[in-house]
Amino acid sequence: MATAEIPYQETAPLHHPKTWIGKYVFSQDHKVIAVQYGITAIAVGLVALFLSDLMRIQIAYPEFMDWFVEDYYYQAITMHGMIMVIYLLTAFLLGAFGNFTVPLMCGARDMVFPFVNMLSYWVYLISVIILLLGYIPGLGGPTGAGWTLYPPQTITEGTPGADWGIMTMLASLAVFIVAFTMGGLNYITTILQARTRGMSLMRMPLTVWGIFVATFLGLLAFPALFVSAIMMILDLKIGTSFFMPAIVSMGQTLAHDGGQPLLFQHLFWFFGHPEVYIVALPAFGVVSDLISVHARKNIFGYRLMVWALVFIGILSFIVWAHHMFVAGMHPYFGFFFATTTLIIAVPTAIKVYNWVLTLWKANIKLTVPMLYALSFVLTFIMGGITGLFLGNVIIDVPLSDTYFVVAHFHMVMGVSPILAIFGGIYHWYPKLTGRMLNDTIGKWHFWITFLGTYIIYFPMHYLGFIGVPRRYYENFDSSFYPASAQLLNEVITWTALFVGVAQLLYIGNLVHSYFYGKPAGDNPWGANSLEWCTPDTPPSHGNWGDKLPTVHRWAYDYSVPGSDKDFIPQTVPQGQSS
Amino acid sequence: MRKILDHHVAILLGIVVVGSVIFNVWSPWQFTEIASNWEFIDFTVKVTWWICGVAFVLLGLFMAWAIWRYKYHESGESHYEPEHPVLESWLTIITSIGVVIMLAPGLIVWDDYVQVPPDAMEVEVLGEQWTWKFRFPGEDGIFGTTSVKKNVERGLDGTTFEPNITSLNPFGMRDGDPHGEDDILIASNVLHLPLDRNIKVVMRSKDVLHNFWVPEIRAKMDMVPGMITYFWFRPTRTGEFEILCAELCGRSHHNMRGTMYIDTQEDFEAWLDSQVTWAEMKAGQVPEEPIVAKGRQVADQNGCFACHSLDGTSVVGPTWQGLWGREVVLDDGSTVIADEAYIVESIVEPNVKLVEGFGSVMTPYAFEDDEMEALLRFLQETAK
Numbered sequence: 020m021a022t023a024e025i026p027y028q029e030t031a032p033l034h035h036p037k038t039w040i041g042k043y044v045f046s047q048d049h050k051v052i053a054v055q056y057g058i059t060a061i062a063v064g065l066v067a068l069f070l071s072d073l074m075r076i077q078i079a080y081p082e083f084m085d086w087f088v089e090d091y092y093y094q095a096i097t098m099h100g101m102i103m104v105i106y107l108l109t110a111f112l113l114g115a116f117g118n119f120t121v122p123l124m125c126g127a128r129d130m131v132f133p134f135v136n137m138l139s140y141w142v143y144l145i146s147v148i149i150l151l152l153g154y155i156p157g158l159g160g161p162t163g164a165g166w167t168l169y170p171p172q173t174i175t176e177g178t179p180g181a182d183w184g185i186m187t188m189l190a191s192l193a194v195f196i197v198a199f200t201m202g203g204l205n206y207i208t209t210i211l212q213a214r215t216r217g218m219s220l221m222r223m224p225l226t227v228w229g230i231f232v233a234t235f236l237g238l239l240a241f242p243a244l245f246v247s248a249i250m251m252i253l254d255l256k257i258g259t260s261f262f263m264p265a266i267v268s269m270g271q272t273l274a275h276d277g278g279q280p281l282l283f284q285h286l287f288w289f290f291g292h293p294e295v296y297i298v299a300l301p302a303f304g305v306v307s308d309l310i311s312v313h314a315r316k317n318i319f320g321y322r323l324m325v326w327a328l329v330f331i332g333i334l335s336f337i338v339w340a341h342h343m344f345v346a347g348m349h350p351y352f353g354f355f356f357a358t359t360t361l362i363i364a365v366p367t368a369i370k371v372y373n374w375v376l377t378l379w380k381a382n383i384k385l386t387v388p389m390l391y392a393l394s395f396v397l398t399f400i401m402g403g404i405t406g407l408f409l410g411n412v413i414i415d416v417p418l419s420d421t422y423f424v425v426a427h428f429h430m431v432m433g434v435s436p437i438l439a440i441f442g443g444i445y446h447w448y449p450k451l452t453g454r455m456l457n458d459t460i461g462k463w464h465f466w467i468t469f470l471g472t473y474i475i476y477f478p479m480h481y482l483g484f485i486g487v488p489r490r491y492y493e494n495f496d497s498s499f500y501p502a503s504a505q506l507l508n509e510v511i512t513w514t515a516l517f518v519g520v521a522q523l524l525y526i527g528n529l530v531h532s533y534f535y536g537k538p539a540g541d542n543p544w545g546a547n548s549l550e551w552c553t554p555d556t557p558p559s560h561g562n563w564g565d566k567l568p569t570v571h572r573w574a575y576d577y578s579v580p581g582s583d584k585d586f587i588p589q590t591v592p593q594g595q596s597s
Numbered sequence: 598m599r600k601i602l603d604h605h606v607a608i609l610l611g612i613v614v615v616g617s618v619i620f621n622v623w624s625p626w627q628f629t630e631i632a633s634n635w636e637f638i639d640f641t642v643k644v645t646w647w648i649c650g651v652a653f654v655l656l657g658l659f660m661a662w663a664i665w666r667y668k669y670h671e672s673g674e675s676h677y678e679p680e681h682p683v684l685e686s687w688l689t690i691i692t693s694i695g696v697v698i699m700l701a702p703g704l705i706v707w708d709d710y711v712q713v714p715p716d717a718m719e720v721e722v723l724g725e726q727w728t729w730k731f732r733f734p735g736e737d738g739i740f741g742t743t744s745v746k747k748n749v750e751r752g753l754d755g756t757t758f759e760p761n762i763t764s765l766n767p768f769g770m771r772d773g774d775p776h777g778e779d780d781i782l783i784a785s786n787v788l789h790l791p792l793d794r795n796i797k798v799v800m801r802s803k804d805v806l807h808n809f810w811v812p813e814i815r816a817k818m819d820m821v822p823g824m825i826t827y828f829w830f831r832p833t834r835t836g837e838f839e840i841l842c843a844e845l846c847g848r849s850h851h852n853m854r855g856t857m858y859i860d861t862q863e864d865f866e867a868w869l870d871s872q873v874t875w876a877e878m879k880a881g882q883v884p885e886e887p888i889v890a891k892g893r894q895v896a897d898q899n900g901c902f903a904c905h906s907l908d909g910t911s912v913v914g915p916t917w918q919g920l921w922g923r924e925v926v927l928d929d930g931s932t933v934i935a936d937e938a939y940i941v942e943s944i945v946e947p948n949v950k951l952v953e954g955f956g957s958v959m960t961p962y963a964f965e966d967d968e969m970e971a972l973l974r975f976l977q978e979t980a981k
Contacts, residue, residue: 088956089848165845171822172805177726177847177903264823265745267803269726270900272746272760280806280821314667316675320685345808347819347826350711354704361700368692369685375656376684378663380676385606385668393660397610400656401617404649407696411703413710414642417628417815420808420843470613477617481626486812488843491851497839499629499812507626578675585674 028128028213033561045141047133048560049118050451052140056114057444059140060107061526063147067102070095072519079505079512081493090179092492093163098153100166101188104294105195106147108436112301113199113237114143116443117206117230119451123550124227126215126568128561130205139205142198150191158183165490167291170262170283174255176269185255189248196241203234215549217570221325222589224548224574225318228325229304232332233297239336240293247286254278284346288339295432296335300328302439303370306392308574309442310374312546313389314381315585317575320373327366334363344415353412360410364403371400382578382585386544387461391442394469395435401473402431405480420490423483426476434472441468441525448529449543453556454536456528464524471518475511482507545586548574552590607665614657621650632813632838632859634831637706639815645699652695710816713829717795720788723768724800724807724820726846726903727853727913731783732768734776735874741777743769745803762803763897764907765882769803770875778876781869785910786840786855790832791865797829808844811857819844832859848958849913885978892975895968904959907979914959915952921980926953937973944969 036042043051074095077087118136122129130136153161163179164172172178173185180188210231214223223231250261254275262283263275311318318324340348340356374396383389405427408414418424441464448456485500496502542551554564568590576587587595601608631639667673721732721740734740746758762769767784770777790796800809802820810817818828840855860868873881885893896902904913915925920935928951933939942949947959964972 089851089958093845093848093850163848169806169845172845172847175805175847176900177805177849179848266805266822267725267745267760267762268805268900269903270897272758272762274756274758276746276749276756277823279823281824314675315669317677317679319678320680322680323685345818347821347824350707353707353711357703357707358700361696364696365689365692369689371656372685372688375660375663378660378667381663381667382669382673382675383664383667385664390606393606393610393664397613397657397660400653404653407649407699408642408645411641411645411699413638413703413706414645416710416817417638417642417812419817420810466609470609473613478620478624478626481624484628485626486629488810488841490845493851495851495854497841498837499839501625503625575679578677580677 028131029567031128033128035560045137047129047137049122049130049133049136050558052136053115053118054451055140056110056118056143059144059147060111060115063102063151064107064111065522066151067099067107068519068522070099070102072516074099075512075515077492078494079509089492090160090163093165093490094161094179094184096490097163097166097188098150098161101192102150103433104166104298105192106150108298108432108440109199109237109294110143111440112298112436113206113230113234114140114202116226116301116305116440117202117234119447120224120226120550121206121209121230122213123450123553123558123562124224124548124574125210125213126218126549126563126570127209127213128563128567131208131213132205135201136205139198139201142194142201146191146195146198149187149194153180153184153187155183160184162188167287168251168283169287170251170254170280171264171266171268171275174251174263175266175273186252189252193245193248196245199237199241203238206230206234207238215567215570218549218589221322222570222573224304225307225321225324225328226301226304226548228328229300229302229307232328233300236293236300236332236335237297240290240297242290243286244290247283247290250286251283281343281346281348284343285340285348288342289336291342292339293332293335296331298432298436300332302395302436303328305439305443305446306395307370307374308548309388309392309446310377310396311575311577312446312544313386313392314377314383315545315577316377316381317577318373319376319379320369321573321575323369324373327369330366331363334359334366338363338410341410341412341415344412345419357410357412361407364407364410367403371396371403387456387458387465388442388446388544390462390465390469391438391445394465395438395442398430398438398469398473399435401477402427402429402435406431417486418483420488421483422479422487422489425489426479426483429472429476429479434476438469441465444529446544447550448532449539449556450550450553451557452533452536453539454532455539455543456532456536460524460528460531464521464528467521467524468518471514471521474514475518478507479511542588545584547576547586547588549589552588604665604668607661607668610664611658611661614654614661617657618650618654629812631815632811632832632834632836633815634833635706635710635815637702637709641699641702641706644702648695648699710828713797713827714795717797717829718791719797719799720790722788722798722800722809722820723803724809724842724846724853725803726805727842727849729786729788729809729840729853729855730767731788733781733783733869733872735779735781737776737779739776740799741774741780741875742771743777743801744771745769747772760897764893764902768875778874780875781872782875782878783872785908787858788840788855789858789860789865789868791862792832792835792859794862795829795831797827799825799827801825805846806844807842807846807853810841810843811838812841813838817843835859835861852913886974888971888974889978891968892971892973892978895964895972896975899962911954914955917976917979919980921977923980927951928953928955940973940976941969944972 161180162184253259260275260278263278265276307318338360341360541556570589571592578585723730744761747761749758800820802822807820814830816828816830818826838857842853906916909916909918925935944962948957
């Protein structure tokens with residue numbers, strides 16, 4: 020039996036850092052690296068949040084900011100999108116949550132390659148810096164091609180940042196992918212090789228499963244983005260024509276000839292669609308665990324939840340062209356990709372049912388992390404069903420490139436994973452710092468953020484129905500929609516500004532509670548998974564003291580009949596209840 | 598009161614769900630009135646809307662109810678039941694049925710959308726940063742071929758070519774193609790089409806991706822340089838409709854507008870007859886003095902026509918038609934005569950004296966003396 024083996028990490032020597040720099044800066048401790056990832060991602064996310072507020076002001080009051088010219092607007096939408104998807108969501112969910120939870124929840128001392136893990140963070144930081152170099156004054160600013168970076172416009176003169184800005188963007192993405200690969204190999208190897216005694220795959224918490232599948236997707240999908248970034252750099256600097264047909268740009272006939280712009284789109288979305296799930300699956304996992312812990316009930320249908328994650332992961336590689344239904348590819352592709360896309364709705368719906376059914380006959384503690392998890396489910400349902408509109412090829416025709424799409428993807432892969440992140444931080448902060456976050460501030464932040472984002476994005480779908488196109492610097496007066504649409508835009512903008520500022524509550528809470536929060540104890544939520552069984556809180560370097568924990572059961576034994584407490588940690592042998 | 602406070606989470610979630618339904622019913626913002634044959638698209642949207650709407654309401658209200666009903670009690674205990682294969686199977690089956698009901702009509706309409714009826718009349722839409730042009734095939738019913746470059750010579754030491762798309766050949770018509778001579782060229786962003794005729798829209802782009810979209814028609818498709826894309830529709834009511842570009846195409850994307858009129862057959866034919874063919878356009882082009890021709894070439898090669906028209910329409914910058922010697926109003930309200938000094942200043946330092954209504958988007962240009970002279974002569978000539 021596997022439990023008889025002594026895990027390698029129990030006997031391998033740990034090299035404790037000897038200096039302050041080794042402990043907190045160039046640290047190889049997965050928990051410190053998680054914090055470094057988290058702080059960097061939040062910092063760059065604030066830049067993206069600020070840009071989005073500028074965009075909203077421009078949309079609602081086009082006359083208000085004279086200095087905010089077209090170029091700035093298109094640069095803002097591009098940077099906002101790319102930062103949020105890659106440098107905040109991907110980096111936070113895998114870099115921060117992945118690093119923090121994988122070794123702790125698997126019962127490992129650390130990642131299996133701690134040095135590579137450290138490099139992963141520093142390379143990520145470099146990619147963020149390169150990205151922000153796009154804003155160096157005097158060089159034309161960052162690219163304004165939209166986060167999808169579609170050529171030819173990305174590298175032609177009619178687009179802002181077609182020279183310097185696009186280079187920093189492509190270089191930054193390439194460097195980020197290097198960082199992701201180093202982190203990703205670590206997560207996968209650690210999950211496969213360094214689980215403690217008794218931690219079979221089917222006993223792993225769903226958070227780890229979500230991160231595991233998402234990392235596979237990332238390792239398979241990011242190379243497509245990597246090669247397309249390199250090919251575009253060659254088109255721009257060496258004069259190749261991978262993506263460039265013969266064109267007349269701003270009156271000048273370019274030397275390029277014979278390239279295919281759609282090739283880029285296929286490569287981009289071969290990465291881009293799995294990317295949606297790279298963000299969504301860890302969020303699914305985190306939310307599953309939060310709901311189960313705080314509802315004091317086992318997650319409903321654990322095995323089906325695992326297989327749904329795996330099935331979604333596999334399917335996510337054969338749906339990419341639903342982003343290209345009106346891109347001009349062969350129309351027969353529409354049949355195939357619409358069908359695969361709607362099939363993926365089935366395992367996704369199963370996940371939603373199981374979250375909701377977990378609430379049934381539960382004993383629901385409405386803690387702040389639970390509030391975030393519940394709001395995730397509702398927001399995700401909204402974002403998921405609008406995906407059924409866009410995935411059905413013919414419905415995509417009138418709605419694509421309108422605000423319906425903007426509303427859809429913000430609900431499903433913007434707000435939802437952010438809510439999962441807020442919930443996850445709130446849930447694990449006591450383990451990370453030994454202190455509780457402030458519930459009053461937490462609740463204010465939660466209600467403002469959840470209701471605010473709903474007021475922003477729910478009505479936005481209707482702007483799409485009336486035909487307001489996305490990525491417009493200015494919307495003039497169009498005959499095909501009522502003038503009241505502008506009123507709606509103003510409401511959305513005011514709400515967005517309010518919600519934007521309210522995020523300071525959360526950051527303030529993180530900082531304040533670090534010094535003044537209530538002491539948390541080892542297991543404030545009464546949770547079962549291994550991270551709550553560490554001998555120290557916060558866990559020390561090496562996590563487990565002398566001996567690694569032994570796992571005897573799955574992570575969801577809540578309210579087991581006959582047990583005197585409503586939870587049984589994974590380390591408790593079968594037959595005992597505490 | 599106490600109860601409401603106790604259950605405020607459930608209540609607020611319920612309000613969000615019910616509020617969404619109310620918003621949906623009372624919203625003044627619904628699908629724009631359709632003006633084409635694609636009512637089946639709207640029908641498919643409605644089917645999806647109902648299925649998804651019911652799912653959203655059921656799930657949302659179930660959540661709110663469960664949160665109310667199963668709120669934490671110290672003495673409370675959850676029901677321990679890790680799995681329920683029967684329930685899980687049923688949910689999977691019901692979801693799959695819902696998906697099929699949504700997908701099937703969608704695929705049927707898509708099949709219609711991609712198969713153009715054989716009797717469809719063709720019109721070509723040509724996209725460029727940031728305006729539209731249109732072309733009809735003329736009497737022979739066949740479009741002449743086009744190309745971006747001509748006299749391309751590929752060799753080991755590189756490729757040489759001449760531009761084929763210029764201000765004298767804005768559509769890039771290929772020399773010597775007999776089908777092109779009778780093509781009707783509409784070098785403006787106003788298109789007329791006849792009512793109740795099947796129309797195949799074929800699309801190409803000179804520079805970057807664009808997307809030809811009239812919201813009331815429902816149909817849209819990207820225009821991809823190097824490719825020809827298409828869709829078809831049948832206009833079902835007359836009127837004036839706005840053409841939008843629906844694919845981000847650079848800094849003036851939002852300015853890429855046009856107008857489509859759906860006319861009766863007679864009105865349409867009268868309009869079409871008044872347009873020029875490629876042969877007429879060529880014949881109407883009087884030979885220019887060498888210096889004027891050179892000025893045009895300078896303007897062509899530097900992309901001036903991307904923003905400045907020669908026919909009086911305002912694109913991104915002011916038109917050059919009749920500019921020379923005219924009085925123009927600047928954005929500070931003052932006026933100035935567009936004489937040689939002003940025009941040179943506007944080329945060299947374009948953002949100092951902006952014409953009212955135009956943004957500061959032009960980059961400064963520095964020309965050799967002979968180029969500047971030729972350009973000024975050309976501008977003078979176009980004012981006549």
